[in-house]
Amino acid sequence: MEVLFRLKKSPLAMVGLLVVILLVVVALFANVLAPYSYSKQHLTHMFEGPSKNFLLGTDEFGRDILSRLIYGARISLMVGFIAVSIALLAGGVLGAISGYYGGWIDNAIMRVMDVLLSIPQTLLAIAIAASLGPGLFNLMIAVGVSSMPQYARIVRSSVLSIRGMEFIEAAHAVGSSDMRIIFKHILPNSMAPIIVQATLGVAFAILNAAGLSFIGLGIQPPYPEWGAMLSGGRQYIRDYPHLTLYPGLAIMITILALNFLGDGLRDALDPKLKR
């Protein structure tokens, strides 16, 4: 609660939070909010600009762009959250084990993470997605696994710094099992950097997912993923730029909001700023 209070001090972070909440609401209630279905084609109204019936215009198949953006919010947020959850779960567990037990286990796990980190993240996601094939689920796995090493590192360093503290020693002395110590004592106390990284991670995951869909991996038509919409509108950019303008704007606003929120959380959770 103190965190929320400090977060309120940063206007940008609050704006970010509001936009994110708005996006979540839009994503959850897409069926209600979207004027049309994302795949309904109005073949007599192709390539139209913004009008009373189609607030942001229509695309090459006469589909309402606004509706597709709204459903796209659902897909993007889903991919973002689930990919980060996968990364957090896999990376977090590995990092916690690595940091807690140390020794050769730590060495082995961190060497594997080093190998994964030597491949640029987007590239790793592309390689995994190319291997698994297109599709929503494969996209989530590709983006999730490619971001796993960072969470492993963060959790590991958090665990390392808390491991030596006295209350952990006390827990040992009382006879708590290792699992109990890790999950009940260590991890809850290391949430701060994890939360910040996760918030920024959702932004990065959405960006990556859009990029993958842009090059044809990931979500396939007619599903309205924002990156795929950009890719589809690309060939018409000279005559109908609004097909690429609005999805790109949607991506940018989402990422911006998440970045503001992440930055604000980082400042709010920073113990050095605690007075």
Next chain:
Amino acid sequence: MLRYVVRRILFLIPVFLGVTFCVFTLLYLTPGDPARMVLGDLATEKAVQEFRDKEGLNDPFLVQFGSYVYKAATKGDIGRSYITKRPVMEEILTAFPYTIKLSALSMLISILIGIPCGILSAIRQYSIFDVITMIFAMIGLSMPVFWLGLLLILLFSVQLHWLPSSGFDTWQAMILPSLALSAQAISIITRMTRSSMLEVIRADYIRTARAKGQKESVVIWVHALYNALIPVVTVCGLQFGVLLAGAILTESIFAIPGIGRLMVESIKMRDYPVVQGGVLFVAITFSLVNLFVDLVYAYLDPRIKAQYK
């Protein structure tokens, strides 16, 4: 210092092996029969089996991996394209110069713009310049590179007809792709430089330099900058990796015949050896760049050198 260099170089070998293992495993797990991909659907079952025996596709996984590593290390043979039948190495070496030129140019632009902006923002914290720079940095960070590329094409090619929208052979053609690619890196380097400078300016040794009567310009540009740049160097190295990956999307938009475009086309045609060869190549380049950055870092920061004396 020499010991550190040798250690770092030797450390690359297991990393390269690990990356090759990841890439090879991904290729192995990809659905579809490589023999069928090469020979086509009309080939007889017997021909397919003969091909599989000849290429060692029926061998156990580790034997295949060992053979792949051996061939890659000794002959530079990382397979053949399913589509063009040319060696993957040849396809990559034809495309690589474009990608490197694009990434290097973008890196240069990012450093030349990012570092000075970051320094000035830090020196004049909370000024108009600082606020505007930070706003631009946030926007640059949040813009998808492929969207920015399309917007730049829309403005400078379609509307204004100032610059070409594709290719990479003339200096005019290089401007838009490099700008699009460097936007994110500029933002990150600016922010990193600014926060690093802010931290350093508050340090006691800066206060000492001022107290000793040193000129402010020397204090900032010699003492503060040198110490502030050390973490920035590391970030630049990491950003190069991001640039290499981002080049994939940029090349797609601007029709630059680099590795990125090669990989995108290969993905569409399911030409997996080329995709995996491309990933391997980029990963190795990234590792080498990071090695260089680590060595520069060790050179700049005497505390690292001291560890190895």
